[in-house]
Amino acid sequence: MHYLGESSFNLDELYLLCVRFIREKEGKAFHLSYQDRLQLAAHCKQVAHGPYKSDASPGVGWLDVVGSDRKATWQSLGDLSRERAQEKFVEILDRACPLLAPYLEAHLNEKRDRENKIKEEAEAKEREIQRQKQQEQEQMQQQQRKQAEAAAKQNLANQKTNSVSGPVTNRDDSRRHQQxxxxxxxxxxxxxxxxxxxxxxxxxxxxxxxxxxxxxxxxxxxxxxxxxxxxxxxxxxxxxxxAKLLQQQPKQSQQNSTNESATVEAAAAEDFNQQLQQQLQQDGDDEAEAGPEILPASMWTRNNAAEFKKEILRDSRHCCIKIGSLATATPQSPSGEAATTNSLMAAPSMWCDKQLTAAQFKAKLAADSNARLKIGPGEVVTVRVPTHEEGSCIVWEFATDHYDIGFGVYFEWTISPSDRVTVHISESSDEEEEEEANDDGNNETGEAEHQQLDGDSKPADGAASKRRRPDDDKAVDEIIPVFRRDCHEEVYCGSHQYPGRGVYLLKFDNSYSLWRSKWLYYRVYYTK
Missing domain, CATH: 1.10.287 (Helix Hairpins)
Incomplete structure (x- = not known):
């Protein structure tokens, strides 16, 4: 019984391995004698039921010789304990079958490898926790050192101020501390x-x-x-x-400087054009047959850029254009009544919470009826979350029961009258987009674009599918396209920096499922 011990198997594990060995290998890799079979069967009955009982053993017929022998062998064990019966079972099988030893050795090595792997993972996790704690301590010490330096500088500045303006009264100190x-x-x-x-x-x-x-x-x-x-x-x-400096400057001097700079710039441009014309006349005889004459372009610089911008703003025929690296340029009049301009949209962040399992997350939110939604087959649920004046970033977390679901995030450039989170349910994403198009009055043009956000499909190519911002009252930007997420296995989390005031649209798409309903557990909040 050298397989028993702290570094080996316990008695129950060893007994179950021997039983499984007989079921898998007997009749294929080895054959037991009749007496060994009787002994093994009797000890197995002793382990399962204890000493012989008539109600635990079926009746034996007159001609059932094997049944009579098994009954007699079981009765012969008497009051043998369960642990001793297990040990005898292993000893009989080990003596009768030499293949048992390598079988147990292989399982023992597998068990040790598994335990070593678990131990290494636990040690690695402990080292990572210690490293994080050390980093937090270093950051805390660094922050405390910076605060101490800032406090010392502030005290020095206060001392200098006191030396000039006199000591600060106790009333001022108490008022500042109270504020x-x-x-x-x-x-x-x-x-x-x-x-x-x-x-x-x-x-x-x-x-x-x-x-x-x-x-x-x-x-x-x-x-x-x-x-x-x-x-x-x-x-x-x-x-x-x-503003005070600009008001103090006389308007007449601004006009004179503008006229003088414009005269100088015009004269320089005229001289440059004359030189280009003379050069082209000298070189144009040899190239007259190449095609029609192309007039030269003129370029020069103006010395006063600020004055140029003021002239543009005073002239209502001109407009200002704001262009971002990921935005669409839209004209804007000086009065500020132009079409809305798409600002530079920050990239979203998405991750899966490794410290909190989906089951734990759902258990936390199970008692809150406002944090659970049942999404029927073929339905699309849109959670509308207005931006908050005190926040600068939205954070979402969600998980489902048993099945995946489609998820995407959009931003609607409308100002909500309240901060309440609302839920809208539609039959499909196509129906939802058609309703939005009808509400915005796009039926007059007949050119409304529809984009199907199916969970199994990928977003369409082109800039229109990545960002769409029509010039209407409900312009919508796509932040995260709708894809099917395995949120029944992990908790999906994400965040996005506010691009401005508006309403976030969190879409949960079950339109691809024609028969299954999904239970959704979600949590949305804002941070700074």
Missing amino acids: EAQIRAALNQQTAVQFRQYAAEQHPDDAYKQAELIAQLQEQHFQQYMTQVYQQQLKIQQEEEQ
Whole structure:
């Protein structure tokens, strides 16, 4: 019984392996004698049912010799314990079949390899956790050092100010501290739920670490907010100073400088044109038969770009055009009443949560009826999420039961009257697009484009399929095309930076499924 021990099998594992060995190999790789069969069968009955019982054994007929022998052998074991019966079973099989030893050795090696692999994975995970903790500590120390340096600089600046303007009164200090406390309280109230959830996910069983992490996040949020406030104040002061300087300059001097620069530029352009004409007349005799004469182009630079832009803005016949690397250029009049211009759209981020399984995620949201949706066969559900004034980024998480579903994200350039999240259900993506086209009044032109967002199909080629932004009241940009996602296996997450004010359209497409309904578990929130 050298296969028993901490580094080998326990008794139950060894017994089950021997039973499986008999079922797989007996009659093929080896043959047992009649007596060995009786002994193995009797010990197997002893392990399963204990000592012989008449109700546990079927009746034996007069001519059933084998049944009578098995019954007698089982009765002969008496009150043999279950563990001893298992050991005797293994010993009888090991003595009767030499092939059992290599079979058990192979399974033992496989078990050790599996245990070693699990141990290595656990050690690697532990090393990664230690590395992350060390990085967090280093970042925290670096941040504390920066805060200390900033505080020292601020104290030095306050000392210099006090030396010039006199000491600051205690009333001013108390007022400043009171304002900071009010700002901190307001910011902490806004982010209390989000920071508490994040801390619970990072340290689920340690309340002290949760409180410490929440305090760090609140301090970082406060510092970022104050930095933004200072930057905005500085920008406003600079704009006011520039406006004052522009108002102080006399209008007559601006007109004189404009006329003089225009005269000089026109004279330079005329001289340049005359030189080009003379050069072409000298060289044009040899090339007269090459084709019609092409007049030369003239180019020059103007010295005052700011004055040129003011002239363009004063002339209503001209327009301004804003062009982005991923946007469409649309004319805009000086009064600001032109068509909407598509701004540079940030790329979305998508990932699968490896720390939270789909079952755990669904268990968290199962009690919340607002976080669950039943999507019928052939239906497309659109979750409309308006942008929030206090947020700058949207985050989504979702999973389904048993089956995959199509998912995509769009952005509608309309301002919602409220911040409420609404859900719209349609039979298919084609029907949804036709309704949008009818609502926007595109039936007059007869040229509305429809794009089918099927879960099995890929988006159409061309710029129109990647970004479409018609000049109407419901212009929609495609952020993520609809594809089928294996969200029944993993929790799918994603985020996107606000391109502006509007409504996010989270589409869950079940139009490709004609018979199955899908249960959707989702969570949407905004961050800064």
